[in-house]
Amino acid sequence: MAGQKPRQSWIYFINPYRLSLRCKLGHTHIYDLNEPGEISCKTTSCTQIINSSRVFRGEHPYIIWTHDDFQDNFNYIKTFSVIPLTSSTIERDKGLPTAYPINATSRNGLDKQSFALIHQICTVDANCFKDKNGDWLVRIGQIDKPDKEAIDERLKYFFNIQDKPSDDWFVNNASPELLEQVFNCLPDDIKQSALEKLIDNLE
Numbered sequence: 321m322a323g324q325k326p327r328q329s330w331i332y333f334i335n336p337y338r339l340s341l342r343c344k345l346g347h348t349h350i351y352d353l354n355e356p357g358e359i360s361c362k363t364t365s366c367t368q369i370i371n372s373s374r375v376f377r378g379e380h381p382y383i384i385w386t387h388d389d390f391q392d393n394f395n396y397i398k399t400f401s402v403i404p405l406t407s408s409t410i411e412r413d414k415g416l417p418t419a420y421p422i423n424a425t426s427r428n429g430l431d432k433q434s435f436a437l438i439h440q441i442c443t444v445d446a447n448c449f450k451d452k453n454g455d456w457l458v459r460i461g462q463i464d465k466p467d468k469e470a471i472d473e474r475l476k477y478f479f480n481i482q483d484k485p486s487d488d489w490f491v492n493n494a495s496p497e498l499l500e501q502v503f504n505c506l507p508d509d510i511k512q513s514a515l516e517k518l519i520d521n522l523e
């Protein structure tokens with residue numbers, strides 16, 4: 321039995337094997353994810369390596385959010401932006417405003433309480449939602465309206481904190497406390513060199 325074209329807030333149980341990834345320099349391409357590991361950026365002039373083991377992967381329920389056309393070089397690829405759901409949150413995701421709990425209902429088809437990992441929203445090739453014959457898969461359910469609205473709010477919050485603050489923002493907020501806060505967020509292995517560079521600037 322074939323399903324229908326996925327729509328917003330519908331839930332599918334899939335393994336997104338082809339999705340868009342972005343290198344640290346901002347090049348975004350669609351990649352086949354057969355194995356977790358390191359992937360070279362598809363931009364020919366770029367030498368960045370993308371660590372795909374950080375990508376949320378495997379068979380999970382995914383909520384359809386938007387459908388888009390992804391432009392990869394000269395091709396347009398049909399994609400869906402999807403939010404993964406997991407019933408087992410790892411410790412670091414607990415309490416995040418972007419891990420939104422959804423109770424199992426007959427409407428959403430989930431078998432236990434799950435967390436929508438809003439910060440893990442990703443762009444997946446639409447073919448991941450089709451079977452071998454090219455027919456759309458059958459959805460497992462759809463999220464309820466209050467959950468949809470709550471996710472919408474949290475998405476806005478998430479994209480806000482992702483936006484790089486403007487120069488004005490830095491001018492208005494610069495303080496020793498902020499400097500310290502940012503410093504504490506640096507990976508341990510570059511703290512020393514970052515600090516030395518600042519001290520060099522001072523001299």
Ligand SMILES: [Zn+2]
Nearest residue numbers: 343347361366
């Ligand atoms: Zn790149």
